[in-house]
Amino acid sequence: EIVLTQSPGTLSLSPGERATLSCRATQSVSGSYLAWYQQKPGQAPRLLIYGASSRATGIPDRFSGSGSGTDFTLTISRLEPEDFAVYYCQQYGSSPPWTFGQGTKVEIK
Amino acid sequence: QVQLQESGPGLVKPSQTLSLTCTVSGGSISSGGYYWSWIRQHPEKGLECIGYIYYSGSTYYNPSLKSRVTISVDTSKNQFSLKLSSVTAADTAVYYCARGRTYYAPWGQGTLVTVSS
Numbered sequence: 001e002i003v004l005t006q007s008p009g010t011l012s013l014s015p016g017e018r019a020t021l022s023c024r025a026t027q028s029v030s031g032s033y034l035a036w037y038q039q040k041p042g043q044a045p046r047l048l049i050y051g052a053s054s055r056a057t058g059i060p061d062r063f064s065g066s067g068s069g070t071d072f073t074l075t076i077s078r079l080e081p082e083d084f085a086v087y088y089c090q091q092y093g094s095s096p097p098w099t100f101g102q103g104t105k106v107e108i109k
Numbered sequence: 110q111v112q113l114q115e116s117g118p119g120l121v122k123p124s125q126t127l128s129l130t131c132t133v134s135g136g137s138i139s140s141g142g143y144y145w146s147w148i149r150q151h152p153e154k155g156l157e158c159i160g161y162i163y164y165s166g167s168t169y170y171n172p173s174l175k176s177r178v179t180i181s182v183d184t185s186k187n188q189f190s191l192k193l194s195s196v197t198a199a200d201t202a203v204y205y206c207a208r209g210r211t212y213y214a215p216w217g218q219g220t221l222v223t224v225s226s
Contacts (some may be wrong), residue, residue: 005156033214044205044216056214088156092211097171100156 001025002091004101019076021104023089028069033093036065036074039103041087047077048087049074078108084108111136113206113217121200121224127193131217132186133207139164139184144210147191149202150219157202161210162189169210196224207209 003026013019023034031050047056049065052072062077076083089101092100117129138145146161160170160178162180172179174193182189194223201224207213 033211044219045209045213046212046216047212050212066128090156090212096169097158097173098211099158101156 001097002029002094002099004089004091004099006087006089006104008104009102010034010105010107012107013079014109015079015081017079019063019074019079019083019106021074021076021087021106023067023072023074023101025070025072025091027094029072031089031093032072033069033091034067034072035090036063036082037088037090038085039088045088051063055105080107111208111215113208113215114121115220116208117220117222119220119221119223121196121222122226123197123224127191127200127222127224129203129204129206129220129222130188130193131190132188132206133188137171137184138182138187138189143208145182146187146197146207146209146213148213148216149154150203150205159191159193160202198224200224221223 005024007022034052040097053070055064066073086103087104087105091104092098112134114132121127144161147159160180162168177194179192197211203219203221205216205219207216
């Protein structure tokens, strides 16, 4: 089973700043089959990115994903007030069960 | 657009069976080639994939839960369901249904199930 480790655990930034979130896998994620989700308190996760770099429907272009192999990054180019939330990565590149990272919280500085 | 909604008891006694239903609206569960999944979120352990089903009835279960899980589909009601038997406190979590087999979108709002006597 692939274990995903996200860093940092918490990111304290101001609106307008750039956020860089990391997701590292214990083994290569085949096909770059990695997704990113955003979760706000009391809500379900929302798909942001799939296939490491493809934005889901309706996701603003300030969200971008990159990476391959074992290292992946989610970048939010300029933080909007509604972007403060917890972000999870998830791999679906090997045989199921798919696995999630433990999350990175982006909080207002 | 497609929306999902979980329903079922919020409190289950230890050793009993947890039963949840996901109702799909805005689209047919048997069209589009989609799979339908159950995912849970523990306060301490994070997000865990439970399993998924295709409208034909084909299923996959997480090996860690396989002996206790059954996922079924009722295309006439546009619903799919989760049963988890012999529950313990460790099964206390928010349970989500979602569309997809690999990545998931959209998700239901989630329902908290507490296992307690």
